[in-house]
Every structure is written in C-alpha cells, then in structure tokens.
Amino acid sequence: MKVMQTVSTANGLSLQASERPTPTPGPDEVLIRVRAAGVITDELNWQPTTQKADGSPRTNAVPTHEFSGDIAACGENIQSFTKGQAIYGMNDWYQEGALAEFTVAPATSIALRPKSLSYEQAATVPIGALTAWQALTDHGHLQPQQRVLIHGGAGGVGFFAVQFAKLLGAYVIATASRDTVPFVEGLGADQVLDYRATPFDQHLHDIDLVFDTVGGDTLARSWNVLRSGGRVVTVADDIPDDAPQKIKDAFFIVQPDGKKLAEIASLLDKGTLRTFVKAVVPLQDAEQIYNHSIPSAQRYGKIVVAVNP
Structure with a gap:
C-alpha cells in the first residue's frame, strides 16, 4: 500500500x-481503507512522531491520527462493526497514522x-471534537x-469547544483573529475578542474556566482572569510550576473514544x-501541508488529505 512516512532531513x-x-x-481491531485524513500541521514536531x-x-512514522474510511476487515473478536461500513475515528498517537491507503484501529476508537x-x-471531526469535549467536561x-x-x-x-460550551449552557467568551471574529460569533459565542486589538487580561475577570489551545504568553496571562478556584485547561503547553495555587489546572492529551464519537455523529446529523x-x-x-504552502482563501476549518477519494 502507499504511505507517506517521516524522514529525517537537515x-x-x-x-x-x-x-x-x-x-x-x-x-x-479493524482494518480501514482510508478515504480521508485530518491534518494537524505541527504534528511532525511532536514526541510520538519521533x-x-x-x-x-x-523512525519512518506515518502521521495524522484522525480519519474516515470503510472497514476492509475485522478482527476475530469484533462484533460491533462489519466489513464495508463507513466509519470515522482516531488512533492513539503512538500508533501509525492515516496517511496511508490502509490503517488499523481498535474498534473502541x-x-x-x-x-x-x-x-x-468527517475526517475533520475526531481529534478536534474529542479534545474540546474532554477539555470542557472531563478536565474543566x-x-x-x-x-x-x-x-x-x-x-x-476551538470551533468545537465554542459549540460544545454553548450546548452545555455556559456563557462563552472566545479569542480570535480579527478576520475570524464573525465566524466565531456565528458559532454562538456570546462575546468574541480580537486578541490583537483587545488584550483579554485587561478586559475580563471572574472566569470559571479557561480552555487554552494557544499556549505561551496567552496561557501565562490566563491566570489573571480567573475567579478564585477557577480552572485552566490547556492542550498547548505544560502547566508551569509557579502557577497560582488557588487555581486548578490541567494539561492533557486527547484520548480516542468511539462511544463519544457515536454521540457526536448524532449531533452532527441533527445540525446541532x-x-x-x-x-x-x-x-x-501531503508534504505541502506541513510546509504551510497550501493556499486557501478560507481562514478557518481543517485541512484534509484525500487518500482514497
């Protein structure tokens, strides 16, 4: 089968x-004929890739860990799926990814x-949606x-997190670039701040939960807007040792969850x-994606690789 694998260069x-x-x-496990794979452009810099x-x-890792496709074969213990079914899901980071004509995945994923x-x-959904859900509910x-x-x-x-937070009944504030502010407002956010024009830590206070997907200085400034006992959840950086003791915090890595993906599929089909x-x-x-050389007029959404279109 054809694959795109990592190689070391200067x-x-x-x-x-x-x-x-x-x-x-x-x-x-099931064998999946991959139809499409979602891409995280900085994955080649992550530890599980090396x-x-x-x-x-x-060495020679196959990246991208969210996918959609058709079941080509089932392991002997599989009873919940059958050959030919259209599925979507994600793999554990240390497994081979989906930039390949075929991949294997646990049925639970x-x-x-x-x-x-x-x-x-469908290939844009698993990692983003599961990360957002686990951040807001399991950790936040x-x-x-x-x-x-x-x-x-x-x-x-982020665009999944905004939607989930609204479904959970929260008051949702989001940061975004100026040209994507209308997009985030359209997702249902109650308040959207242009992060360049409006320093969030000078305008917000008494926040119950910060969900950070940016890291760096943004994460460092987030402590200042929380109420006492508030929470910070991040997927971008480790929590620093000098984080305020009055604040609850967590860094986590998303885990596969086929049952939650089934629930998410229902929300997508309902238009919710x-x-x-x-x-x-x-x-x-595919290499052009990781070189950030794929032109697109659209400022939001995920890039997808069509593997077996």
Missing part, C-alpha cells in the same frame, strides 16, 4: 512517499461516520451558567454541531 522531519505491506488487524511509547527512537457528512468532512468540569474563555476559537479544536473543511489535498501533495 531541516528536521519531512514526508516521503513509500510502499508498505497492508497491515493485518488484531483480534480487537519516539515510541517506551521512549525509544521511532471508531464510530459509524455521520450520514450527513462526506468522508472529507464546565457547568451551566459558568463563564468560559476559549483561546483560539476559530481553530480546529457543525464542522468545517479549509482545503482538501491529494495524498501525494
């Missing part, structure tokens, strides 16, 4: 086309593809009427939740 990791045997699913789970070096979405649209414990600040409201995680595709790129051009 400038860091790059992608190279290669051929590999089609993998065989284990007893609790190391195995035990810390030993990893996938769900039936939302009927209202194309394969390309967001409650109705609470005030939540979401940094990066137009990003691939929306996703957005920024651009679709063929497999052979």
Whole structure:
C-alpha cells in the first residue's frame, strides 16, 4: 500500500512517499481503507512522531491520527462493526497514522461516520471534537451558567469547544483573529475578542474556566482572569510550576473514544454541531501541508488529505 512516512532531513522531519505491506488487524481491531485524513500541521514536531511509547527512537512514522474510511476487515473478536461500513475515528498517537491507503484501529476508537457528512468532512471531526469535549467536561468540569474563555476559537479544536460550551449552557467568551471574529460569533459565542486589538487580561475577570489551545504568553496571562478556584485547561503547553495555587489546572492529551464519537455523529446529523473543511489535498501533495504552502482563501476549518477519494 502507499504511505507517506517521516524522514529525517537537515531541516528536521519531512514526508516521503513509500510502499508498505497492508497491515493485518488484531483480534480487537479493524482494518480501514482510508478515504480521508485530518491534518494537524505541527504534528511532525511532536514526541510520538519521533519516539515510541517506551521512549525509544521511532523512525519512518506515518502521521495524522484522525480519519474516515470503510472497514476492509475485522478482527476475530469484533462484533460491533462489519466489513464495508463507513466509519470515522482516531488512533492513539503512538500508533501509525492515516496517511496511508490502509490503517488499523481498535474498534473502541471508531464510530459509524455521520450520514450527513462526506468522508472529507468527517475526517475533520475526531481529534478536534474529542479534545474540546474532554477539555470542557472531563478536565474543566464546565457547568451551566459558568463563564468560559476559549483561546483560539476559530481553530480546529476551538470551533468545537465554542459549540460544545454553548450546548452545555455556559456563557462563552472566545479569542480570535480579527478576520475570524464573525465566524466565531456565528458559532454562538456570546462575546468574541480580537486578541490583537483587545488584550483579554485587561478586559475580563471572574472566569470559571479557561480552555487554552494557544499556549505561551496567552496561557501565562490566563491566570489573571480567573475567579478564585477557577480552572485552566490547556492542550498547548505544560502547566508551569509557579502557577497560582488557588487555581486548578490541567494539561492533557486527547484520548480516542468511539462511544463519544457515536454521540457526536448524532449531533452532527441533527445540525446541532457543525464542522468545517479549509482545503482538501491529494495524498501525494501531503508534504505541502506541513510546509504551510497550501493556499486557501478560507481562514478557518481543517485541512484534509484525500487518500482514497
């Protein structure tokens, strides 16, 4: 099968086309003919791309860990899925990804593809939606009427977080670039701040939860807007050791969850939740995405690789 795998260069990791045997699913896994794969453009810089789970070096990794496709074969223990079904899902970061004609995944990591979405649209959902949901509920414990600040409201995680927070009954404030403010307002945010023109830490206070997808200085300034006992949840940076003791905080990495993806599929099919595709790129051009050389007139949404269109 055709794959795009990482190779080391003088400038860091790059992608190279290669051929590999089609993998065989284990007893609790399914083999998936990948139709589309969602892309996180900085994934080549992440530890799971260069190391195995035990810390030993990893070479020739296949990136992108969210996908949509069709089940090509089922492991002997699989009863919840059958060959030919259209699915979507995500893999654990240390498994091989979906820039390949076929990939394997645990049955617990996938769900039936939302009927209202194309394969390309469905591939934008798993990581962003699961990250947003786990941040707001499992780690942020967001409650109705609470005030939540979401940094990066137009990003691939942020636009799901804004929608989920509204569904949970929160008062939603988001930061975004000036040209994406109308987009985030259209998602239902109660207040959207242009992060360049309006320093959030000079205008906000008594926030119950900050969900940070940006990191750096944005994360550092977020402590100042929380009420006593408020929470910061981030997926961008580790929490610093000098974080205020009165504040509850958490850094986490999203985990696959097929059951939640099934619930999310229902929300998408009802129109309660929306996703957005920024651009679709063929497999052979995938390297251009990581080089940030894919032109797009649209400022929001995720880039998708069409693997087996």
